[in-house]
Amino acid sequence: MAKVVIIDRDECTSCGQCADDLPDVFAMDDDDIAIVVEGHSGSEDDIQEEIDACPGECILWKD
Template identity: 35%
Template structure:
């Protein structure tokens, strides 16, 4: 993946939608919010789908 994805954990509500869409990139951490733990886990198109699906718009490209 050419770009890096990150999750604004102050905004994340921990719904798990990104994890269910792209489990190779996203997971819920011990605090119950999402994190991007594997930048190379999926292609940009799949990650973009998770970004577009996030109900609180907390996933972004850097």
């Protein structure tokens, strides 16, 4: 089963790093909060790198 990535909106710092680095996986909404692009095809390895790099530590794998 594929992992599911989520954003903790309360922890997002609105820096946009994830959307800049992986625009096929992450975008910024109208409130400048990161969102996960529906139906993205990002690899788990690329997403994990972004999780590790996120300054707000708001990108998470859903259990």
